[in-house]
Amino acid sequence: MQQERCSSSDRPLDPGGLLSCDAERSAARLGCAAVDFPVAVVLPAGGSGERMGLPTPKQFCTILNRPLISYTIQAFERLSWIVTVVVVVATENHDLMLNIARKYNHTKVKVVHGGTTRHRSIFNGLQAFSNTTDSLTPKPKVVIIHDAVRPFVEEDLLLKITLAAKEQGASGAIRPLVSTVIATTSEGYLDHSLERAKYRASEMPQGFLYDIIFQAYQQCSEFDFEFGTECLHLALQYCGTNAKLIEGPPTLWKVTYKRDLAAAEAIIKETLSMSACIIAGAGAEAVELAKMLQKNLNMMETDVISCAKESNTEYLSKTQNFIHISMSGSNFSGVPEMVKRFEDIGHTRLYPLVVVWVQLNMTKQSVDSQKTDELTAFMGLASEVIQGNVLLYGIEINHSKVIFLMSYHYIC
Ligand SMILES: Nc1ccn([C@@H]2O[C@H](COP(=O)(O)OP(=O)(O)OP(=O)(O)O)[C@@H](O)[C@H]2O)c(=O)n1
Numbered sequence: 080m081q082q083e084r085c086s087s088s089d090r091p092l093d094p095g096g097l098l099s100c101d102a103e104r105s106a107a108r109l110g111c112a113a114v115d116f117p118v119a120v121v122l123p124a125g126g127s128g129e130r131m132g133l134p135t136p137k138q139f140c141t142i143l144n145r146p147l148i149s150y151t152i153q154a155f156e157r158l159s160w161i162v163t164v165v166v167v168v169a170t171e172n173h174d175l176m177l178n179i180a181r182k183y184n185h186t187k188v189k190v191v192h193g194g195t196t197r198h199r200s201i202f203n204g205l206q207a208f209s210n211t212t213d214s215l216t217p218k219p220k221v222v223i224i225h226d227a228v229r230p231f232v233e234e235d236l237l238l239k240i241t242l243a244a245k246e247q248g249a250s251g252a253i254r255p256l257v258s259t260v261i262a263t264t265s266e267g268y269l270d271h272s273l274e275r276a277k278y279r280a281s282e283m284p285q286g287f288l289y290d291i292i293f294q295a296y297q298q299c300s301e302f303d304f305e306f307g308t309e310c311l312h313l314a315l316q317y318c319g320t321n322a323k324l325i326e327g328p329p330t331l332w333k334v335t336y337k338r339d340l341a342a343a344e345a346i347i348k349e350t351l352s353m354s355a356c357i358i359a360g361a362g363a364e365a366v367e368l369a370k371m372l373q374k375n376l377n378m379m380e381t382d383v384i385s386c387a388k389e390s391n392t393e394y395l396s397k398t399q400n401f402i403h404i405s406m407s408g409s410n411f412s413g414v415p416e417m418v419k420r421f422e423d424i425g426h427t428r429l430y431p432l433v434v435v436w437v438q439l440n441m442t443k444q445s446v447d448s449q450k451t452d453e454l455t456a457f458m459g460l461a462s463e464v465i466q467g468n469v470l471l472y473g474i475e476i477n478h479s480k481v482i483f484l485m486s487y488h489y490i491c
Pocket residue numbers: 122123124125126127128129130131136137138167193194195196197198200201226227228333334335
C-alpha cells in the first residue's frame with residue numbers, strides 16, 4: 080500500500096529523536112555521508128540544580144516518568160555518526176546514572192565523575208578520551224559539548240556545529256537576546272547598556288576539534304575553572320581559535336528553573352501527540368476507513384500501512400500512537416503480537432504507547448453473552464499490556480453504532 084504522510088515542515092521539535100520525519104531523514108543521510116571522522120559528546124551533568132529548587136538535581140527530574148537527562152542522551156545516541164556519549168555526573172549520582180543508562184538502553188554512554196564547577200566537569204569529561212585504551216572512548220576528531228539539561232537538540236544543527244568545528248576548530252550555537260544586557264555600578268545603579276543588536280546569547284551545543292579544546296583546558300587558569308562559563312572563550316584565549324557561530328532554533332534553551340521543566344514537558348507531550356501510524360487490516364472496508372481517518376487527522380503526521388509484519392516494524396519506532404483497524408471476526412489476537420514487536424525494538428521503554436483497536440463489525444450484532452466475553456477478554460488484554468507501558472483502547476463500529484470498549488486504566 081502506498082505510504083501517505085502529511086507535510087512535516089511545520090512539525091514541532093523532535094526531542095530525543097522521538098520521530099523521524101523527512102527533514103530528520105535527510106539530515107541523517109547527510110550526516111552519515113558528511114561525517115567521516117569520529118565524533119564524541121561530553122554532557123556536563125554534575126550540577127546540583129540549585130535554581131530549580133528541588134531536592135533532585137534537575138538533570139534527574141522526570142518528565143513522563145523518564146529522567147530529563149535520558150531525553151538529552153537519546154538526542155545524541157540516535158545519531159549513527161556519534162560514537163560515544165560521556166556523561167559527567169557528581170560522584171554520588173554515579174550509580175543512578177548507570178541505572179538510567181541500563182533502563183533506557185543508552186549503550187553509547189560512559190559515566191565519569193564531575194568537578195565542583197561546570198568547567199571542571201567538562202575537563203574531566205574530556206580527559207576520558209585522552210590516552211585511553213578503552214574501546215568505548217576512542218579519541219574523537221571532534222567533540223561536542225552540550226549541557227545535559229538541554230534536551231531539545233536536532234540533528235541538522237548538530238551536523239552544522241560538527242562540520243564547522245572540523246573546519247574552523249570551534250563552533251557554537253547562538254540565539255538572539257530577548258532582554259537587553261546592562262552593566263551596573265558597584266552601588267547598584269545603571270552604568271551603561273549594551274546595544275542588543277550587536278550581542279547574542281551563547282547556547283549549546285558547541286563543537287571543537289578535540290585537541291584544541293583539550294589543550295585549552297590544560298592551560299586554563301584557576302579563575303577560569305572557578306568562575307568561567309564559556310568554552311568558546313577558552314578556545315580563543317588559549318588556542319587563538321575563533322569559533323564559528325551558528326544560530327539555532329528557539330528550543331535550545333537550558334532547563335534552569337521550575338518553569339523550564341514545565342515547558343519541556345509541554346514540548347515533549349506536543350511532539351508525542353503529533354503523529355500516528357494507522358494500520359489497516361485486511362479488507363477493503365478497513366483500508367477505506369484508514370484512508371478516511373488519515374484525511375481527518377490532518378493535524379497529525381500519519382502513515383497508513385498495511386498489516387504486513389515487515390512494514391509495521393519499520394514504522395513501529397517512528398511514533399507512539401497506533402490505530403489498528405480490523406474487520407469483524409478478527410479477535411484481538413493481533414494486540415499481543417504488536418506489543419511483542421514493540422518490545423523487540425525496545426520501544427515501550429521510553430514513552431507510553433497508545434494503541435486504539437478499531438473493530439469493524441459488518442455482520443449482524445453478536446449475541447450479548449458473546450459481547451460480554453469479548454469485552455472481558457479485551458479488558459484482560461488491556462490490563463496485561465499496560466505493564467509494558469502500552470495504553471490499549473478499543474472501539475467497535477458496527478453498521479448501526481459505535482461502541483467504545485472501556486480500557487483498563489479508565490477503570491482503575
Ligand atoms: N559542577 C558542575 C556544575 C554544572 N554542571 C552541569 O552544567 C550544565 C549547565 O549548568 P547549570 O545549568 O548551571 O546547572 P547547575 O549548576 O546544576 O544549576 P544551578 O546553577 O542552578 O545550581 C548542567 O547540565 C549541570 O549539570 C556540571 O556538570 N558540573
